[in-house]
Amino acid sequence: MITLYGVPSSRAFRTIWMLEELGLSYTNIPTHYANGDTKKPEYLAINPNGHIPALVDDGAVYWESMAINLYLAKKYDKGLLPKSLPGECHAIQWSVWAMTEVENPMIDALLHRMFLPADQRDPKVADAGVAKLQGPFGVLDKQLAGNKYLLGDQYTVADVNLASVLAWGNFIGIDLAKYPNLQRWLGECTARPAAQKATALAMS
Ligand SMILES: N[C@@H](CCC(=O)N[C@@H](CS)C(=O)NCC(=O)O)C(=O)O
Known part of the structure; x- marks a missing residue:
């Protein structure tokens, strides 16, 4: 079960690109950076920085878009992360x-x-x-x-x-x-x- 927080017209775009490369199914919660969503207590409990994207996979939380993509590439191995x-x-x-x-x-x-x-x-x-x-x-x-x-x-x-x-x-x-x-x-x-x-x- 993968949940991605962040509207697609944000850095969440990168994560969506990667999720689609890997053919994964996910739920996108369209948390917005411009309307206060990212500063709500319930979102800060997910990413204390108050930024999107954030990703929850198997109950663990990940933030920082590049790190999320590196994680996804390694976990859902479709050859997108070199083995060496x-x-x-x-x-x-x-x-x-x-x-x-x-x-x-x-x-x-x-x-x-x-x-x-x-x-x-x-x-x-x-x-x-x-x-x-x-x-x-x-x-x-x-x-x-x-x-x-x-x-x-x-x-x-x-x-x-x-x-x-x-x-x-x-x-x-x-x-x-x-x-x-x-x-x-x-x-x-x-x-x-x-x-x-x-x-x-x-x-x-
Ligand atoms: N280095 C972070 C930056 C995240 C970031 O700043 N995202 C913007 C949206 S593209 C955001 O959440 N802005 C809301 C805010 O800073 O209040 C990443 O790549 O994930």
Whole structure:
């Protein structure tokens, strides 16, 4: 029995993508970040940080989106987490990298180009976010030059975790023309049925 807390149009998008990759059945409680849901005592009892997503599986609670996906990939083994220690570490490495190098500037761009009400948007913040992303984009483009996926020939949780952060860029038209390997990889990842399902739920 798996319960996922969090509206799909949030970081819960990543978890939905992974649950769909694994073909798992789950209940989604649409806890919202913007209406006070995440600060209610009953939700804080699940995630004391007051953030979504959170996942309950077999009675145990998990939070932090990347950790949840790494957990799911390992527990419901469909080959999405490499079996070798270096492979597992590389999956963790790219997941942490998505959070530390990509997520914040991406969120700045997303908020100030799309999510905030028009009168609260600052194009300079959005542009600075996009400028900051150029470094990580270059790193990724090189990594993907000789690799079909992040860790090599095989699609893994590392691809889900990173592509699900980068997919936000598609909503605000971030131009990847200078990064053809990255563009090709992101297109392949986001075309997967699991990604399409998560996107449809996020948009609904
Ligand atoms: N590092 C956390 C961040 C979670 C997070 O900040 N989620 C946002 C929604 S996308 C949230 O819950 N915001 C509500 C709030 O901070 O009050 C993760 O990846 O799970």
